[in-house]
Structure formats: C-alpha cells, structure tokens
Amino acid sequence: MTCLDSRNLSLATNSDLAAERYRQGVDLLLSAWPGAAERLDQALAADPDFALAHAARARLHAIRGELPHARKRIEAAEALVARQGHAREQSHVDILSLVIQGRSAEALKQICTHLDSWPRDILIFSLPLGAFGLFAFSGMAAHDQARVDLCERHARHFEADDWWFLTYRGWAHTENGNLVLGRDLTQRGLELRIENANAAHALAHALYEAGEIEETEAVISQWLPGYDCSGTLHGHIAWHAALAALERGDVERALTIYTESIRPEVSLGLPINVVSDTASFLWRLQAYGHAVPDGLWEEAAAYSEDYFQKPGLAFIDVHMAILAAATGDSSALERRVEALKHLDESGALGAGPVAPALCQAVQAFAEEQYRNCIGILEPVADEVVRIGGSGAQREMVEDMRLLAFMQGGEAIKARDLLDRRLHRRPSPRDLRWREAVTR
Incomplete structure (x- = not known):
C-alpha cells in the first residue's frame, strides 16, 4: 500500500x-x-x-x-x-x-x-505566502496581489474544508484589501482547526484592518491562552493585542501585554518577530506621546545585536534602524544606510532605494527633523510595500509620515492623509489625531 x-x-x-x-x-x-x-x-x-x-x-x-x-x-x-x-x-x-x-x-x-x-504540495505552496514569504521579501511592489493570484490559480485543487488553504488564501485576500472575503476564509480555517496559530494570526489581521479593535482584542484574549508560549507566533499574536490596546489609548494594558509576552526576556518567538515586534511597539508607544519605561529600548537593542547585523533584509533593516536611533547609536545606523546604498547600487537589494531611505527617515524623525523626514518619505511613500511584512507592520511608516506632517507644520497634508486612512478603516487613534489637526 x-x-x-x-x-x-x-x-x-x-x-x-x-x-x-x-x-x-x-x-x-x-x-x-x-x-x-x-x-x-x-x-x-x-x-x-x-x-x-x-x-x-x-x-x-x-x-x-x-x-x-x-x-x-x-x-x-x-x-x-x-x-x-x-x-x-x-x-x-x-x-x-x-x-x-x-x-x-x-x-x-x-x-x-x-x-x-x-x-x-502544501509545504512548497506555503513558501511564497505569508508576511515573511518569498513574495513578500522579493522586493516586488505587487506581492500582495501575487499571493492572491497564486492561491486563486490553484484553488480548484483544494477541498472547501481544507484548513490550510483557507488560512493562507484568507490571509492573501486580507492583505490585498478584500477584508470581507479574507476574514470569512480565515475564520473558517480557524474553526476547522482551532490549533492553528497562522489562522488566529490572520484573523487578527483581518479584524485590525477592518477597524474592529475591540473584537481583535476579544478574539486574541479568548484564543491565546490555549497556545503554549513556546509557539513561534505567541509573542507576535500578543503584539497584535498590544497594538489594539494602544489604538484605544489603554497604555497600561498595552505595556502589560508587552512585558508579559513580547519583550525579549519572555518571548520564545522567531528572532525576526522579536526584533520587529519590540522595535515597532516601543516606537509606536513613544511616537504616540507615551513614555517608554527605562531599559526597554536598551533591552531590545541588546537582543538584536545577536541577529541581523548584516544589512540587506529591508524589513528588518528598518527595525534595526529604529533600535539604533532610539538608543543613540547613530554610527551603527549610518553604517547600515551606507551598506544598503551600496547593495542598491550593485543591484543586490531587492527592495531598492526605499530601504536606505526609510532608515534615513527613522533617524530624521528621532532627531525631530520633521521637515527632513517628510522630504525623505514623500518620494518613496508608494514604495514602502516593497520591504515586505504585513500592512499592520508597515503602518508604522505611514504613522511616521503622518506625525511628521503634524509636527512639521503640514496640517493640510496631515488632514488629507488622515481622511484617506479613516475612509479605509475607522480608527480611534486616527479620530483623535483628526480632531487635533482640525483645531
């Protein structure tokens, strides 16, 4: 047999x-x-x-x-x-x-x-998919559409109750902007196999992108206790809950989640998640006007020293730049920018010039050089998708641009960007910012 x-x-x-x-x-x-x-x-x-x-x-x-x-x-x-x-x-x-x-x-x-x-052959099929898959890290601007196209090309070969295909097909549609279909597919995938961290993660994305902040927190708080902390996505799914709490303005709750599940001292996640989740959460916390508790930036930076010192993975380069800027290591940041420029000139940097530009924008923002930050970000705003990752992860760059508008005297541009964001997704934080720039 x-x-x-x-x-x-x-x-x-x-x-x-x-x-x-x-x-x-x-x-x-x-x-x-x-x-x-x-x-x-x-x-x-x-x-x-x-x-x-x-x-x-x-x-x-x-x-x-x-x-x-x-x-x-x-x-x-x-x-x-x-x-x-x-x-x-x-x-x-x-x-x-x-x-x-x-x-x-x-x-x-x-x-x-x-x-x-x-x-x-689903192990091979999985390789181009996901936030850190081959499509996302290819440097192509249309990687969200490429994932959808690949899934739809082969959808006829899968049963309607195939939990794996439902999960990844749903993720692809969510990231490509079809939130209703993405949520429906992902939710069915999770129902068919509750012990499926990729489906829980994808559902958290679908809810967050739809502006369902409280439901995002509710789904995670119900599902996450059944997922052992040794699971590779445990800390990252907790990161989504922390972002949702920040959206609502509940800083205490967000910091509690960070301390218990995300910080390097406790997370057993993959290094790419630990570095990006810690850097991006702390950046958001500080950029949104809240104090970062003593030692957290240094702890995250110390962890990152064992990983990703070699530039070239644009998604992580941006997060390494954030850690360097936050801890005052301007020489490390400058070395990374120069290395990325050389890689771009040689044709070896898939994401292209957007990678060194974003690192430079991080430095300008940290130094409160908001006009300079705007000047760097504006020409590459449509290219940010090329660094890979998810929409929720790349939202940090758009937040940086928006805050630079607000702090740099560009109230009209800030209102226009906020109006586009609010049209796409209702957000308690964006509503607060819209009210602030209207005064």
Whole structure:
C-alpha cells in the first residue's frame, strides 16, 4: 500500500508510522503549532531514509534561523532523492535547498513550475505566502496581489474544508484589501482547526484592518491562552493585542501585554518577530506621546545585536534602524544606510532605494527633523510595500509620515492623509489625531 501525505500525494517510504508522523509534523509546522520537530524526528526514527522528512526538518531549522542544521538536513535529503528517483520529491527538495541557500528568485520560479504539476504540495505552496514569504521579501511592489493570484490559480485543487488553504488564501485576500472575503476564509480555517496559530494570526489581521479593535482584542484574549508560549507566533499574536490596546489609548494594558509576552526576556518567538515586534511597539508607544519605561529600548537593542547585523533584509533593516536611533547609536545606523546604498547600487537589494531611505527617515524623525523626514518619505511613500511584512507592520511608516506632517507644520497634508486612512478603516487613534489637526 502506498503511503500518502496529508493531501494524498505519494511518499517514498514503506513505513506507515513514518508517513503518519510526517503528516502530523508538516501540519504542525504549517499551523505554527508546537511539536513539529518531535513528530518529524519520530518519522526519521521510523525510516532514516525518508527524504521528505529530512527536508521538512531542514525547513523547520531554517525557520528558526538554525542554518547549519538546515544545511545538514537538506544535504541528507538531496542525497536520498538523488538515488530514489521520485520526480515530485526531487523537485520538492531542490526548492527547499534553494530557499536555504538564499537563492529566493530561483526558488520562486521553480515553485510556480512545481505547483503546476503538484498544486497540493502544501509545504512548497506555503513558501511564497505569508508576511515573511518569498513574495513578500522579493522586493516586488505587487506581492500582495501575487499571493492572491497564486492561491486563486490553484484553488480548484483544494477541498472547501481544507484548513490550510483557507488560512493562507484568507490571509492573501486580507492583505490585498478584500477584508470581507479574507476574514470569512480565515475564520473558517480557524474553526476547522482551532490549533492553528497562522489562522488566529490572520484573523487578527483581518479584524485590525477592518477597524474592529475591540473584537481583535476579544478574539486574541479568548484564543491565546490555549497556545503554549513556546509557539513561534505567541509573542507576535500578543503584539497584535498590544497594538489594539494602544489604538484605544489603554497604555497600561498595552505595556502589560508587552512585558508579559513580547519583550525579549519572555518571548520564545522567531528572532525576526522579536526584533520587529519590540522595535515597532516601543516606537509606536513613544511616537504616540507615551513614555517608554527605562531599559526597554536598551533591552531590545541588546537582543538584536545577536541577529541581523548584516544589512540587506529591508524589513528588518528598518527595525534595526529604529533600535539604533532610539538608543543613540547613530554610527551603527549610518553604517547600515551606507551598506544598503551600496547593495542598491550593485543591484543586490531587492527592495531598492526605499530601504536606505526609510532608515534615513527613522533617524530624521528621532532627531525631530520633521521637515527632513517628510522630504525623505514623500518620494518613496508608494514604495514602502516593497520591504515586505504585513500592512499592520508597515503602518508604522505611514504613522511616521503622518506625525511628521503634524509636527512639521503640514496640517493640510496631515488632514488629507488622515481622511484617506479613516475612509479605509475607522480608527480611534486616527479620530483623535483628526480632531487635533482640525483645531
């Protein structure tokens, strides 16, 4: 009897136990739920020559930033598929190898070809999707639409109750502005598999983007206690709750959430989330006129020193610039800007000139050089999407631009931007700011 994965694709293993543990491990990986590593290790214990289990383990290591382990695992998978001769598994492993090597453009091209033949290969399908997926970090301006297009191209291959596809398809539509459809799809995905952190996260985005601030907090407060703090998205989903509290002006609640779930001392999330969540929350707290408690900026900056020192990932470069500016490390910020400019000139920076520009704008804003900040941000305002991440994460840049208008004597521009934001989404904070600039 042929062993199958969770979407009925054949697996090159003769062990029913290995196949079962692999199915469980991949589903846990794709729902950002604890236990994936243990299940995949059990699959390999049952069949040490199970190439796709090695490959999935490599993917998990790569997600955690454990690149030496990821390379070792993917090399084992490559050796196995080379002699086993299964076309899908060979392509599957090749794509994961490209991703681990950082050859993202090649991986994206091969993924599209792979999915034309095997659209239900969900581990490969997941790679271009999400806020930190290959599309988001490709530097392309239309990555939100690209995710929708990919999902819709292959939607006919998935059952109506496929929790994984509902989750990622819903996320894609939410980020592309179709909030009603995005919320509906994501909510169904969560209902079908409540132990699905990616769906809870995507639903929080859909609610936040729709201006349903209190419902955002209610959904998170109900769901999050059932998600172990070792889950990779625990701190980030708490970050969404903290943002919602800030929206309402409940600073005490926001700081409590930050202290208990987000700060580096307590979060067990991925470094990319810990660095971006801490930097962006503290920036918002301070920019919105509230005091940042002593030591929090320094704590976040100290954590970041072990990660992302090499410039080139535009999304994280902006957050590293925020930490440097907040702690007065102007030389580190200047070095990052110069390095990004060199990368851009060489054609190696996917996001292009918007990356160094945003870092410079961060410095100008921190120094209260608001006119200078406006002059930097205005020409690149339509290019910010190229740094990747989600709309909620990139909103910080728009907030910076808006506050620079307000502080830099550009009341008319501030009102125009606020009116566009309020038309898109009702926001208690924007309403307060609109009243302030109208006085």
